Amino acid sequence: MSRYVNEEPIPMFEINHPEPGPSRHSHYDHASGDSPRPTMVVSGHRKFNTIYAGPQDNFDNHADKIVAKMEQHRALMEDTPISEQLRKEALRELPQCLTMKRCVKKKLSKSISRKSQRNPIGFWKRLKYRLSIKVAKTRHNFKHFNYFELWHGTLKDIEGHFGSGYASYFKFLRWLFVMNLLVSLMAFSLITVPQIIYDSSGTNGTVRNTRHFQLQNIFIGDGFFKETVLYYGHYTHNTIALVPYLSFYMPAAYFSVTVILYLLSFFILGVSVAQSYRRSFIETEGGLQNIYANKVFCGWDYAIATEEAAELKSSAIYHELKELLSESYETEWDRSCFYKFWTCTIQAVVNILILVVLVGVAWACWSLLEQFSFKGDGSVLVTTVAVNIIMMVFPIIFNYISKCRGKHPESEFDISKHTLQIIYNQALFWVGFLYSPILPALVTVKMFIIWYIREGCVRNFCKPPRRTWRAAQTQTFFMMLIFVTLVLIVAGHGYTLKSISPSDCGTFRNYERMYQMVTRGVANLEDDHLVWKIVIYITKPGAIALIMIEQAFAQKEKVKMLRDMLVWMSKDKKFLNQMYTKVTRGDVIGVRDNRFMDPSHILPYEVHGYSTEDVDSN
Amino acid sequence: MGQGKSQFSEEELQDYQDLTYFTKKEVLHAHQKFKVLAPEKVGHNKNAKLPMSKMLNYPELNVNPFGDRICKVFSSSRDGDCTFEDFLDMMSVFSETAPKSVKAEHAFRIFDFDGDDMLGASDLKQVIERLIGKDNHLDEAEMEHLIQNILEEADLDDDGALSFAEFEHIIDRSSDFMK
Numbered sequence: 049m050s051r052y053v054n055e056e057p058i059p060m061f062e063i064n065h066p067e068p069g070p071s072r073h074s075h076y077d078h079a080s081g082d083s084p085r086p087t088m089v090v091s092g093h094r095k096f097n098t099i100y101a102g103p104q105d106n107f108d109n110h111a112d113k114i115v116a117k118m119e120q121h122r123a124l125m126e127d128t129p130i131s132e133q134l135r136k137e138a139l140r141e142l143p144q145c146l147t148m149k150r151c152v153k154k155k156l157s158k159s160i161s162r163k164s165q166r167n168p169i170g171f172w173k174r175l176k177y178r179l180s181i182k183v184a185k186t187r188h189n190f191k192h193f194n195y196f197e198l199w200h201g202t203l204k205d206i207e208g209h210f211g212s213g214y215a216s217y218f219k220f221l222r223w224l225f226v227m228n229l230l231v232s233l234m235a236f237s238l239i240t241v242p243q244i245i246y247d248s249s250g251t252n253g254t255v256r257n258t259r260h261f262q263l264q265n266i267f268i269g270d271g272f273f274k275e276t277v278l279y280y281g282h283y284t285h286n287t288i289a290l291v292p293y294l295s296f297y298m299p300a301a302y303f304s305v306t307v308i309l310y311l312l313s314f315f316i317l318g319v320s321v322a323q324s325y326r327r328s329f330i331e332t333e334g335g336l337q338n339i340y341a342n343k344v345f346c347g348w349d350y351a352i353a354t355e356e357a358a359e360l361k362s363s364a365i366y367h368e369l370k371e372l373l374s375e376s377y378e379t380e381w382d383r384s385c386f387y388k389f390w391t392c393t394i395q396a397v398v399n400i401l402i403l404v405v406l407v408g409v410a411w412a413c414w415s416l417l418e419q420f421s422f423k424g425d426g427s428v429l430v431t432t433v434a435v436n437i438i439m440m441v442f443p444i445i446f447n448y449i450s451k452c453r454g455k456h457p458e459s460e461f462d463i464s465k466h467t468l469q470i471i472y473n474q475a476l477f478w479v480g481f482l483y484s485p486i487l488p489a490l491v492t493v494k495m496f497i498i499w500y501i502r503e504g505c506v507r508n509f510c511k512p513p514r515r516t517w518r519a520a521q522t523q524t525f526f527m528m529l530i531f532v533t534l535v536l537i538v539a540g541h542g543y544t545l546k547s548i549s550p551s552d553c554g555t556f557r558n559y560e561r562m563y564q565m566v567t568r569g570v571a572n573l574e575d576d577h578l579v580w581k582i583v584i585y586i587t588k589p590g591a592i593a594l595i596m597i598e599q600a601f602a603q604k605e606k607v608k609m610l611r612d613m614l615v616w617m618s619k620d621k622k623f624l625n626q627m628y629t630k631v632t633r634g635d636v637i638g639v640r641d642n643r644f645m646d647p648s649h650i651l652p653y654e655v656h657g658y659s660t661e662d663v664d665s666n
Numbered sequence: 667m668g669q670g671k672s673q674f675s676e677e678e679l680q681d682y683q684d685l686t687y688f689t690k691k692e693v694l695h696a697h698q699k700f701k702v703l704a705p706e707k708v709g710h711n712k713n714a715k716l717p718m719s720k721m722l723n724y725p726e727l728n729v730n731p732f733g734d735r736i737c738k739v740f741s742s743s744r745d746g747d748c749t750f751e752d753f754l755d756m757m758s759v760f761s762e763t764a765p766k767s768v769k770a771e772h773a774f775r776i777f778d779f780d781g782d783d784m785l786g787a788s789d790l791k792q793v794i795e796r797l798i799g800k801d802n803h804l805d806e807a808e809m810e811h812l813i814q815n816i817l818e819e820a821d822l823d824d825d826g827a828l829s830f831a832e833f834e835h836i837i838d839r840s841s842d843f844m845k
Contacts, residue, residue, distance in 0.1 A: 338839065
């Protein structure tokens with residue numbers, strides 16, 4: 049579909065092929081008439097039994113016919129850049145070989161330049177068109193920001209050896225890495241660098257680092273590190289003169305950069321989640337599930353490039369087909385009420401058990417933190433160690449429990465576990481970023497290292513997967529998880545900004561609350577100002593919750609309506625397909641009233657079987 | 667890259683960029699891969715026609731159960747021998763940026779073994795047999811059952827075979843297709 053011009057779809061072209069042999073079905077031209085705007089046509093009426101083994105003039109004739117059909121569309125034949133884009137899109141989707149397409153393109157350009165000599169377009173119009181095309185192109189480039197070059201070779205290799213399932217994990221890791229890299233670069237250049245300049249310029253008020261470096265400082269981050277740019281506390285509340293006559297107010301910079309980066313991450317993640325959800329759930333639901341057809345037609349992983357992986361994939365498909373077949377041979381016992389009740393109970397019990405364990409773990413962490421964190425050194429490590437032990441031990445326990453439920457835990461490279469680890473990593477990043485502008489850089493470096501470790505691990509210690517990995521659905525699930533994490537963290541930070549008073553060190557030490565940086569420092573709003581009162585009222589949790597709930601209901605209704613529309617559309621399609629096949633088989637005799645078909649069709653109204661007429665007699 | 671670029675004129679590269687879902691860089695990259703299959707021949711003529719046996723040396727085609735069908739479908743002479751332009755066409759359709767409708771069209775041609783523009787029971791049987799591999803085997807009854815299930819799900823007009831419209835209908839609603 050057109051990506052450049054207002055997302056308008058373009059007509060699909062139905063091409064008639066010269067066919068020496070007899071008894072082939074005739075073709076129907078589904079070009080949508082000569083409306084000035086291209087409209088969507090019911091696609092799918094294609095015949096593509098082309099042959100070019102014939103002599104050269106056959107090839108040329110064919111190209112001429114295609115050009116003739118395309119010339120019927122006024123929108124395509126103008127000499128504007130927009131028209132050019134439409135032509136390119138139409139040619140790309142033409143079901144012909146590349147050589148034919150080049151031929152058609154040449155002929156089209158010739159015919160267009162002939163026409164444009166007769167009525168040229170004015171200079172300003174042309175300029176306007178070119179500008180709009182450039183704008184659309186930059187928007188497109190921005191949307192499809194090409195970081196695909198990074199680690200491309202490795203990814204292709206992994207795809208070839210192990211399939212798209214493992215590759216999806218690495219793609220996710222790469223995406224997060226790029227995002228974190230950008231965030232850390234911005235944070236470093238806009239917050240840390242000015243601070244370093246300020247420190248090294250030795251202006252009055254800067255404190256030399258009074259502490260000495262000790263080895264154990266690396267583990268706790270205490271001592272020496274407390275007075276470096278690692279922590280928020282070291283950042284100044286003054287105005288820095290970076291360049292003569294250009295002042296840099298640190299609190300404003302710190303606040304705005306962090307808040308903007310959080311909001312940007314929020315926005316980007318939100319958009320990605322929505323797109324992912326739409327692609328994998330909304331567009332594919334609404335009616336029957338095509339389990340068998342999907343497995344057979346969409347089952348093969350076209351990225352596989354090794355014998356071993358191919359054999360495993362074949363086996364996987366074989367076993368899954370057998371499983372599906374055996375499920376359809378289910379016995380009475382399997383479908384009985386008792387069995388259903390039993391499975392439900394077991395599931396409920398296990399879920400409650402897991403919830404209890406999680407709550408217990410959370411409570412244990414909280415009490416450990418309370419007990420140990422504000423004393424001296426060393427004891428802080430207790431919480432860290434405890435958390436790490438929990439993270440290592442509990443997944444094993446949960447795996448064991450799920451095995452008892454009859455589900456198979458992931459074998460070989462455990463994609464779920466490793467993806468959740470990355471998400472946890474990312475959560476740490478977001479929690480800590482507000483208080484440590486260098487943390488992004490550290491986490492980015494860590495992710496870089498993780499990439500190579502995991503890659504080595506997969507290559508040397510893992511086998512290709514035995515089961516098919518449903519990439520689209522699980523990708524959506526992980527995106528949602530990471531988005532929800534970000535929302536919770538941003539909410540937590542929002543609370544901090546609003547209600548917690550900053551400590552005596554750090555860049556906000558002169559303010560009672562951090563948000564006052566904006567209100568007092570920038571907008572000069574005092575606490576009892578009217579505007580501020582209104583803002584407070586609107587941003588109270590209750591008001592926001594009301595608005596969001598209302599929005600949520602509206603969106604739900606919209607989604608339901610869109611889904612219904614998809615179902616109706618597919619039913620319409622079904623009906624039209626049936627009518628169409630009936631006509632092609634010659635069942636419907638002499639359809640003269642074109643109630644169901646586009647009036648510009650030429651329908652053969654013969655009675656016996658198939659037509660060999662060339663429909664091109666238009 | 668520099669050597670590759672000198673083989674193609676600017677106009678040709680622009681054409682390829684306009685008519686496929688690739689950028690100029692990707693086109694040159696594809697040509698490198700094409701050259702690997704038969705360095706001598708492609709060195710002489712950048713658009714040389716390679717026989718199907720050479721084409722099937724390309725790793726992804728080699729292990730693909732439908733490798734020979736793919737070659738036949740994209741070959742401009744319909745016999746499996748591909749020029750570079752056919753190869754480029756093939757890569758372009760399989761790339762991530764190609765829309766589902768384009769992929770669906772070519773998939774239909776690939777699966778249509780007997781070339782009658784319908785996916786009948788015999789076509790489906792061959793597709794399944796190729797998918798599950800040489801070493802695995804489904805007996806007659808299971809195969810019959812499977813084909814029946816597929817037709818039940820997908821055959822909307824109950825004529826015992828899938829037309830392109832019905833095939834496209836299934837593909838539209840699948841989220842993991844030909845990535």
